[in-house]
Amino acid sequence: MFKEYTVEQVVKESRTIKSFYLSPKDGMQVPSYLAGQFVNIKVKPDGSDKELVRSYTLSDKPGATYLRLTVKREEYGKVSAYLHEVITVGGTLLVSDPMGDFHLSVNNQNPLVLISGGVGITPMLSMAEYVFDRQPERQIYFIHSSLNRNVQPMLDRLQYLKTTSNNFKLVIFHSDPLEEELVDIDYDYRGFITQERLPLIGNAEYMVCGPVAFMETVFSFLSEFEIAEDKIHFEFFQSPKTVESKQPIKQGASNGIKVTLVKSQKTLFWQEGAGTLLELVESAGLQPDNSCRMGTCATCQTKLLGGSFQYEPEPFMEPEEGNILICCAIPTSNVEIDL
Ligand SMILES: Cc1cc2nc3c(=O)[nH]c(=O)nc-3n(C[C@H](O)[C@H](O)[C@H](O)COP(=O)(O)OP(=O)(O)OC[C@H]3O[C@@H](n4cnc5c(N)ncnc54)[C@H](O)[C@@H]3O)c2cc1C
Ligand code: FES
Known part of the structure; x- marks a missing residue:
């Protein structure tokens, strides 16, 4: 609501x-x-x-x-x-009310390694502020990468946390610093995040958020360190498909799995290549609510009135009982949805 x-x-x-x-x-x-x-x-x-x-x-x-x-x-x-x-x-x-599974676990004091790129810094700011305020003994490694000072948010605040708490370690990467930027003041390292700058800590929780390519790189670094997968947590802000999937995928099939849109009184046919139910529906000119297009935000959840489906890809969250996330769902039998 x-x-x-x-x-x-x-x-x-x-x-x-x-x-x-x-x-x-x-x-x-x-x-x-x-x-x-x-x-x-x-x-x-x-x-x-x-x-x-x-x-x-x-x-x-x-x-x-x-x-x-x-x-x-x-x-x-x-x-x-x-x-x-x-x-x-x-x-x-x-x-809306707050939601999401990518959040700080507050029941332990394990070290936290917060790794972000660009605006992916936002959940890390919230976590860092919470720990600074409520768990001051907890160690934080705050590692952030952006282009340069022009687009770097909240540096003053981060430097304040660093100078005020011995448990707050800050590492800033600027991939293309401005000429007037100074090492140790505006940033710590020039270039992209490198593996040797990531702390390897046995019992730490690793939280990662940034552009898709950034997350792939960080994930490969952490995997090489043999950090257990359940210690690595990701938040995607945007599906890699977001821009390309604005184009209709495969329009107007006249046979295949029947998809009935009950409110709009339309029948569509899904075939291999038609993408998700969201993409199929968009290809017919409808514009159902959606945002992340990858099962993170629940914006596209729609009542399933009949039939079966599977998720491809698997979403990051569960919709409410009786609903499906159409951005990740493909039909496996004729389906009726409340659109
Ligand atoms: C869980 C979650 C948390 C998020 N938290 C944040 C946050 O804290 N801060 C934040 O800034 N964002 C956050 N986002 C992302 C945010 O939800 C939006 O996706 C983002 O603001 C872009 O929305 P938009 O309507 O401006 O872009 P859209 O209009 O949806 O466009 C999406 C992308 O496509 C590009 N695009 C659109 N049309 C074209 C075109 N014709 N040619 C080329 N490119 C095009 C846009 O530049 C944009 O990058 C979060 C997302 C999720 C899922
Ligand atoms: S659009 Fe975000 S879960 Fe489907």
Whole structure:
């Protein structure tokens, strides 16, 4: 369910990133959440014929009197552009309850290795702030990679955590630093993250978030270290297919597995190559709600009224009882869905 929030403050964090501080319009307390979780927001940018839903991580520690979203302006992005260019203090946003499985485990004091690229820093900020505040004895290695100072968010805050806590280790990579940037002040290492700079700690939890290629690289480094897979946690912000899948896949088959869209009173046919149910439905000109397109955000969950399906790929979360995540589902028999 979405609730109205007022935008209390907007802070420019870098050339491409802004933070939005939100409080519930009804004066109620902000919902509780775990460090690393996200919310969905629903907006209707000017010129868009429908409401769009996108996910944004709560980037400050749980327990604050506000929710903070820290959003990168994507070059051709509809919602991030709307937030950056249209939404100002006093504006209203529709915000869901917090959700997501990528969060800090607070029941132990195991060391944390937070590895992020670009705006993938947002869940790490929340986790770092929580640990700094509530688990000061816990060791944190905060490793972040970005292009240069122009796009690096929150460096002052991170340096404050580093100088205030002996347990907070900070390593900043800038792949293409500006000429005036200084080593040890603006960044620690030039270039991309390298394996030898990652700490190898037996009982640590590794949390990783960033662009897909970044995560693949980090995962291969950690695997070579033989870190157990259950100690490595990932959050994907965007499916590798997001841009290409905006193109309809294979249109207008007249036979195959029957997919009945009950509300729209349409019948489509799914064949090998038609992609997921979401892609099939889009190829017929419909625009169901979706955001991550990889089973992370639950935006696309739709009631399954009949038939069977399988997930390909396996989603990162479970939808509500009786629903399926159509961004990851392909039908295995004739199906009816509530669209
Ligand atoms: C769990 C989760 C947490 C997230 N947390 C954050 C967060 O904390 N901060 C954050 O900034 N983001 C976060 N995201 C990503 C966010 O949800 C959006 O995906 C992101 O803001 C882009 O949305 P958009 O509407 O601006 O872009 P869209 O309009 O959805 O476009 C998606 C991408 O396609 C590109 N694109 C679109 N059209 C074209 C075109 N014609 N040609 C070339 N490229 C094109 C855009 O540049 C963009 O990169 C998170 C995502 C998930 C799933
Ligand atoms: S669009 Fe995010 S779970 Fe399907």
